[in-house]
Amino acid sequence: MAVVQGFAPMLAGALIVGVFVSILTGVESIGVCNGMTGDDLPPPRDVVQLYKSSGISNMRIYNPDSHVMEALRGSGIGLVLGVINGDIQGLAASQAFAASWVQTNVRPFYPDVKIMYIAVGNEVEDGVAQSILPAMQNLEGALAAAGLGGAIKVSTCVRLDVVTYSFPPSMGTFAKPYMAGIALFLATTGAPLLTNVYPYFAYKYSHGDISLNYALFLPGTTVRDAGNGLIYTNLFDAMVDSVYAALEKADAASVRVVVSESGWPSAGGTAASVQNAQTYVQNLIKHVGQGTPKRPGPLETYVFAMFNENQKSGELTERNFGLFYPSKSPDIVPKLYRGYGTSLLSSSLT
Template identity: 60%
Template sequence: MAGHRACMFSVALALLGVLLGSIPAAVQSIGVCYGVNGDGLPSASEVVQLYQSNGITGMRIYFPDADALQALSGSNIDLIIDVANEDLASLASDRAAATAWVQTNVQAHQGLNIKYIAAGNEVGDQGGDTGNILPAMQNLDAALSAAGLGGIKVSTSVSQGVTAGYPPSQGTFSAGYMGPIAQYLATTGAPLLANVYPYFSYVDNQAQIDINYALFTSPGTVVQDGANAYQNLFDALVDTFYSALESAGAGSVNVVVSESGWPSAGGTAATTDNAQTYNQNLIKHVGQGTPKRPSAIEAYVFAMFNEDKKGPAEIEKHFGLFNPDKSPAYPISF
């Protein structure tokens, strides 16, 4: 009898293992953006240790910071490296410049898990000429392929301002340059990197948007869009991107959320409670996907640290999960 119970227990454990293995692990889908526009920030090696000790498995850096790249070697942290907006023009006009960029910032560093290179961040809004994005992407792809690094995908990071349309099924690209970029991504298999901020949507439309919809705390469906029911604004914004990609003839392109977060001070509804609620719920939620795409979402929380040199708006200084002394800005679990 004892042997029978032991056998049944082993079978139960095996079944539990299968069931657990079938559940998307949110921790595998969540990274954090590492910005350096602050005083008194820890060294890059300390930052990498902080990622590892908190179970954060992905990092986005906004320029190819040699100290960060050196510290990341052998860390197994997945990485997005941005091309600075001001560098896009040279990469777009000169394939040799793209080759040199890849040699200096990719090939010269060993032991990195580079997943994506972002050809600019919110180009146009944050500086730079949007006409340079696609040729820079093409030249970077050619340079990576020539170096035997075609597994690294090249994209660009865009704000939700490049889309329009409501409800999510009506999403289109409002920026004319996005159609050709989307179609190019469909040919390379790279995702579109999208910065998704329910916070700003809420602040700009408080009469229409309930804060619980923005914080993932609505008790039920808020927006019914055909067969798709939306209980949170994050999913609605991501699915607006998917509809825009479909309308551009690029429905095969995946969306990676390259930034999302909530400020803890400095503006409307910017409290530590709201920031903690949003970011913790985001971390819990990404494994579920969206109504249009119910597979796990790859997302990067903005940002690792409060950065006192950001601005001009005060709120820009307060998106950090951690303070410069490495203490948590509020409790968060990955």
């Protein structure tokens, strides 16, 4: 099939949603990230309606978009509200800026919008990372001053590369010195550590050392961690438990992990296919209710992402993680369209 730039990836990515919708209802530990780096996305009210009609109870957004916040009023959808990386240093340097941020982005909406966490940055790198903790502290103080102390938890979203020696999982320890202070802060406030966990990328860059079945939650691989005696049958559990091991070594064993992103691309790179994306998302949703070998019990997890985002930079896979078509037009592939989004709710998913 000829590939029209920006269209074929959306078609492929949307095909996994039937599996997603069919098993999602009643799975309270699952949410979906609502990325907005695209020029063809539905309006926020339509997106919120699609979350509700699909039984998706939680949403993550990456910046405090007022249109999305208004659309969420009264929806009952739990929200992870993001602070853009560009605001972190300002928040760290100024309590007044933190107070203004809360008064602008939180106070007008809460509790009509069910804000659960504020995520101070996403996968922050370089020198800005040193500002994460003071920014978190200032936001925590601003929430308390606004009468919201304890009601909304303040955290940050990290990549798994903040952990070194992630295999075996029991060897996990924080590779970045600033993480020790963040971990202790979270332990003090009772907030979780938001962690982006992608078996896809670990598999892709493993040069054959990791099997595809192990990355997709499929049978065939069993790994025993000699450090703690636990048995691992999938890469996702091993990755999450390496973060728990790092938290323990940072004297923050009480901190729980929330998986703030996880997904599999449907096109654009190594092992990126509709079938693999279907398999990963379906198995992820089924699996997280039981937790990991180290921490059994429901593991709050956010699938990335609601839509393909045609303006994301980087490799083509970055634009192919969506569960739904962005377009509302019924003219492209009529049988696949339903309502404002696009879902394949039948044949090819069985």
